[in-house]
Amino acid sequence: MAAIWLNGEIVDDSDARLSVHDRGFTLADGVFETMRARGGRVLWLADHLARLRAGAALLRIPCPLADAAIADGAARLAAGAGREAAVRLTLTRGPAARRGLWPPGEPVRPTMMATAAALPERHAVRVVVARSTRRNEHSPLSRIKSLNYGDNLLARQEASGRDADDALMLNAAGHVACATVGNVFLRLDGGWITPPIADGVLGGLARARLIRRLAAREASIAEREVASAQCAVISNSLGCTSVRAIDGRPLEDAPEAREIDDIYEIYD
C-alpha cells in the first residue's frame, strides 16, 4: 500500500487501476524515467522531462500533461518516500480500443504514472560480460528509455547465475555498450573512456556529467579491452557504483569514484 501518481491524481496503489488493454502492458509501448529526489526535490528534473518527451516523440506517444503538472506530482510523491527517494515516471500509449500492433485511426489516451521508493543503497559490484544477449545498436530504442527491458533483464539474470551483481552488455558489433541499468566508464591506459551513444547507449544524465567530471573520452570499447581495464564505474540517475571485479578479475579501486558522488548534489 503506497501512494502513486496516476494520470494527474495521487492515489493508493491498491486502489489504482490499470486497464488490461494498456499498450504498455501488452506491447511495451511506452517510456520511463528513473529520478533521484531529496526532501521532495527532484534532481535534474528538466533534463529527465526533456528525455521522456524525446523518447515519447520517437514512439509518437503524446505527453498528456505539462511539465509543471508532472513535476508537481513527482515532487509530492518524492516527499512522501523518505529523505532520499527514487521516483519512476512511466508514460505509455494507454489502453487500446482494438487489438493489433497499430490499428489505424486509434484514439490515444496515454497513461502517465509515477511511483516512489526509498533510494537504494549502493555497494561496489562484481560484473560479468553478458553472453546470453546483446544490445541492439541498430535500434533507436537502444538510445531511449523505452519499456523494452527484456534484454537487460536476461543479462541481469545471467549475472545472477554467474555469482555477479550486474552485467556489461556488448552490442551486435561486439563493443561494450552499457550495464543493465546504467552507463559504464572504464579507466584504460590513456584515461577514462565511455562508449558513444551510437554504440547502442542511452544518453544517461549522470553519464553526461561524468564525462565532464572525469574528462572521459567517448569511444568504442572492444570486448578485449575490458581485460585491461584498471577500474570501472557504473552510473545512472540514482548514483554511481564502483566495479570491483569483471569476469572474476579484481579491479583497482577508483579514487575518483569516491569523489564523483558530488554530481548528485547539483540540481541543474
Added chain:
Amino acid sequence: MAAIWLNGEIVDDSDARLSVHDRGFTLADGVFETMRARGGRVLWLADHLARLRAGAALLRIPCPLADAAIADGAARLAAGAGREAAVRLTLTRGPAARRGLWPPGEPVRPTMMATAAALPERHAVRVVVARSTRRNEHSPLSRIKSLNYGDNLLARQEASGRDADDALMLNAAGHVACATVGNVFLRLDGGWITPPIADGVLGGLARARLIRRLAAREASIAEREVASAQCAVISNSLGCTSVRAIDGRPLEDAPEAREIDDIYEIYD
C-alpha cells in the same frame, strides 16, 4: 466492455484490475501467444501452450496454471467472440514487491490473461523494407514471443508513414528476418525460401506448416535478394497474407497463396 480471462476467472474487462506494479507493464517482463479459434475451439493449442512455456522458461517466469485450465479459459473466451476469433494469452512475472530490474529473493505471483476479439479480415498488403530499426538476432528474445514489441512497432509506424501496410525487418547482419507480426516467405528463382530461426526469427506455428506446404527452404535472405522476389507471403497464427508490393515494386500474385489457407483447417 468485454469478457476477459484473468488469473483463472472470466471477468468483465472494465472490472478487471491490473497492478500498476506489474512487471509486464513496467519492464516488458512477459510473453504472449496469439491464437486462432473457430466455434470456441483453439487452433494448434498444444503448440501454442508449449511455445508459451518455452518463452516463459527463458525468462524464468513460472506458469501458474495447468494446460487444461488455460485451454478451458481460452475456449470459453473464444466461444463468446464470434464464429472465428483471435485469442491472445499473456503471461507476465506479475506485480513487483520492490523496485528494480531483478530484486533478489522476490516472490513471484505471475499474471495470466486471455482476451478475445473477432478474427481480423485479411487483405493483400504493400510492404516496405524498414530503415528505422532492425531485428536483434543476437538476442534470444528475437526467437520467443516476448512483450518487447517496440522495434516491431517502430517498423510498423515507418510503414504507415511510407504509405505501406507492413514492413520487412532486417537483422543486424542485414538479412531479412520477418514482418512486424508474422514470418515471411519469398519466392525467388529456385522456389520458396524463408529466413532461418538463427537470423532473429520467431518459430511461427504457421511458418512450420508453410515450410512443409510450400516445400520452402530455410536460408538467409540478403537484402538485395528482396528486389528479385517474384512473390511473397506473410504468415502468423491468425492467417496468411499475400504481399502485393515491396518498396513500391508490384509482385506477382502467388497462386499457392490462395491454397495455403487450408493449413488453418488442421487442428493438429
